[in-house]
Amino acid sequence: MHDPSRRGAMTKAHLIEKVTEKATTLSRRDAEKVVNCIFDSIRDALKKGEKTEIRGFGSFRLRIRRTKDGRNPKTGETVAVPEKRMPFFKAGKEIKELLNSD
Structure with missing residues (x-):
């Protein structure tokens, strides 16, 4: 599809x-x-x-999401959400300028 x-x-x-x-x-x-x-x-x-940095493009690194309390949407019960390691990309200055130029 x-x-x-x-x-x-x-x-x-x-x-x-x-x-x-x-x-x-x-x-x-x-x-x-x-x-x-x-x-x-x-x-x-x-x-x-x-961290991986590619000059003129951007950098890739990890962000750690700390443990937190969440809610089960069906029951409303509080549940522990474990710590997670999440990939994060930060665009470099040149990319930001390219995307925002007229």
């Missing part, structure tokens, strides 16, 4: 295709290895609690 909210979304396959177009000396297979390596490196750093 077509999801209209995803129209124009850059998928991993699209990204690999863009790398292949820009780096004409790379095969599609090699471009896929490069993209996978970048994603794997960011994911591995996050798993270790490390």
Whole structure:
């Protein structure tokens, strides 16, 4: 089923295709290895609690959501919501300026 909210979304396959177009000396297979390596490196750093900063683009880091009390919506009963490690992306200055320029 077509999801209209995803129209124009850059998928991993699209990204690999863009790398292949820009780096004409790379095969599609090699471009896929490069993209996978970048994603794997960011994911591995996050798993270790490390920040990944890509100058001119932005940074990926973890945010820790502390333990809190929540409510079961069906019963209204208070339940403990455990601490969670959440990935967070902060856009760099150049990206923010690009998106807000006329």
